[in-house]
Amino acid sequence: DTEVTQTPKHLVMGMTNKKSLKCEQHMGHRAMYWYKQKAKKPPELMFVYSYEKLSINESVPSRFSPECPNSSLLNLHLHALQPEDSALYLCASRGQGYEQYFGPGTRLTVT
């Protein structure tokens, strides 16, 4: 099973709201990733967690706050977002051959 799940599938939030995105995998992978994807563009890396520790932060604004509660879960906490943050947010986990398995994504709209 190479499934990564993400909830919610769609999210609409105002600029003053606080919300969270959730990602889960049960493949025993120890590296997990958050990506942001705008229309007609490739995914852009935001964060990397390795063994539940934040390893890479690609200079992401502090209104995005990642959290890795355990080896299977990855959260992305959102606060005071801007309309330009509207995008598809993808979670992935890495297998032993360096391949990444992606979840279906959360379509975020900031109003």
Next chain:
Amino acid sequence: AQSVTQLGSHVSVSEGALVLLRCNYSSSVPPYLFWYVQYPNQGLQLLLKYTSAATLVKGINGFEAEFKKSETSFHLTKPSAHMSDAAEYFCAVTGTSYGKLTFGQGTILTVHP
């Protein structure tokens, strides 16, 4: 540092025709190379991967890719296109310990009846 160039942002083929999507890479370390497919409003699905074993890699849905070090290429092919192959395809490379993927800009494949 790694980079990926996908030649052709749009490729159009007829159903049953050969599919060829081009990918050239640059890497300062031996690369791991991947092809992903993305259907509208979905995540990325791994088609195939090259990890320094066989240079001809077979993937899902009848796709395959050949790693050519001398040409720094990893082109994706399928002998006979199907309507369900219409999607966006991304080539990606990694060579870092954290597995950071560098993607190409993507190629949108259109399949005509």
